[in-house]
Amino acid sequence: MSIPFSILDLAPIVTGSTSAQALRNTFDLAQHADRLGYTRYWLAEHHGMPGIASSAPAVLIAELAAATSRLRIGSGGVMLPNHSPLVVAEQFGMLEALHPGRIDLGVGRNAGIDPRIEEALQLSAGTQSIEDFTKRLVELRNYFSEDSLAIPAAGNRPPMWLLGSSVRSAKMAGLFGLPFAFAHHLNDQQTVQALDTYREAFQPSIELDRPYALITVPIICADTDARAQKLAEPGALAFIELQKLGAGQSPRSQLPTMDEVENYPYSAPEREIVNAYFESQIIGGQETVRAKLDDLIQRTQVDEIMATGMVYHHKDLLRSYELLAGLYADGACVWTRAPERTDIDGY
Template sequence: MVPLSVLDLVPIGSGVSATTALAASTALARRAEELGYRRYWVAEHHGMPGVGSSSPPVLIAHLAASTSTIRVGSGGVMLPNHQPLVIAEQFGTLEALHPGRIDLGIGRAPGTDPRTARALRRGTDVLGADDFPEQLLELRAYFAGDGPVRAIPAEGNTPAFWLLGSSGYSAQVAGLLGLPFAFAHHFAGGRGTENTEAALALYRERFHPSPVLDAPYTMIGAAVLAADTDEEARRLALPGALSFLQLRLGRPGVVPTPADAAAYPYSDEERAFVEDRLAAQVVGSPDTVREGVRALVERTGVDELMVVTSAHGGPERLRSYELLADAVATAGV
């Protein structure tokens, strides 16, 4: 059995308030725990009307307090956006509040536009991806009590570190440091997994045992949506694909309803983009999803699968995770 986990962007649908979206994510975290999902991560995004997960530490604190056994963490915190000391204090506090349940997934890219990145930091300069190794070493040093200043209560309260990436760079860093690695396969387009497989191979090739891991440990994020039929699953998945299209066009908005997504006047190029996006996902009935997940796990050889499900409404997302858990458990994927 390959463990399943959840990646949540707290999608905000058309006509849905942030309060309702956050309540739906809280309910989903509780249900995921009941269904046996291993971990529940939230992603850092800024300035996107359709994404409510702009503050992972705040949301993690709430979700961890609303559950009791599932691991809760960031997928991830974008290190260039924040001072390492602040992250150490935040996640040290979370680990002290919920010992043994907090994951600190770290991303290398700012994950937002330069203007927003500047607003996130006190100064006018924005540290970029090139500063990542120095920032990461400083962050880890705070938890070990070796930082330039003391980070309380980070010292002695170290969460589980993960490195996240969508290219080979973070894969190499994770391997050299002996940390678990999560690849953002759900960012990919088309049907192939070439970039994913290449990054995972690079991680395994460069892996050095560490006090954290004796052997490589890999996880990928995969976009999955399950419904009672293939047709219904595609109908529910279309709004997420349209949202991604609008983001790429520079017009980010809330997640449209299935009816609005179906009625959208797609150009030929837009239709091709949306179809490519859907082709990269595992979308369908429980049988279809079971086989799609099995094939993805076999191709990549991952140790864990983290599922992100984008839909307009909270009930549809919750139902998808229920169907997926049952389908995978039945198949023994």
């Protein structure tokens, strides 16, 4: 079986830099991924986070699709409670019309964890319920039918994906017959259960005739294991700071520097958080990364791996994805394993 590799980008803003530079780095990384042979490049939607510049995926997708030649560019994802399904359909119908066969529409339900953002987006308990999300998802799908009032969505249907980090979202994706993207980087303990649930619940649909799932995996690859571990440390500290946001505290605003990490006074509980954080990561030199990925692929039987990573220096991130791509035969970003099977067209 050939397993494609892809990239999820959050456009991280590092300490001492700007959101404009973060977006230029995203532009550069997408072109780098295009040359290296990755399958798709997705942009996340986050609001009110000073360390993340990716707040408007549709805008970025348009720019990146125009600047690349073969990558599938998509949303990982559009948070549907934040938007009118009609507007989402119009945006992605237009993107598909402009870049036919190269757009992915990934949708999710998580609106964020900051009450200020929920208020600014005019969200209520009703708009964040599973019932409301299901209604919006059905409405969004219908706007891509040939007789739809959503122009140019009518007749320009990009593949729609359901994103999630729970078994419940996996079951929904299966029942809707959608390809499923599971956030392994957020909930690695339920990955296998979620994918099994998705496959068991799957019902063929206009989008897909059999299950297809990818998992998002934090991967940092360097020339040595020690170097990779060093590059991963700012992301671990940023993760600790993110916990403060969830607790209503003021976190560090941007990805910390290597010096800040070295000088940070970790408490014992924070050390435990860091250790748990690294357990869900694939970090190391090429041999280490390949061994860990091979084990993960065998355990999950996943159809595609979507790598994501945060390091302080952009050049180190470019190198990480270059080394990851270098693991594959003939320079193509696919992982080959037995038994052989036919890939799903369009995914």
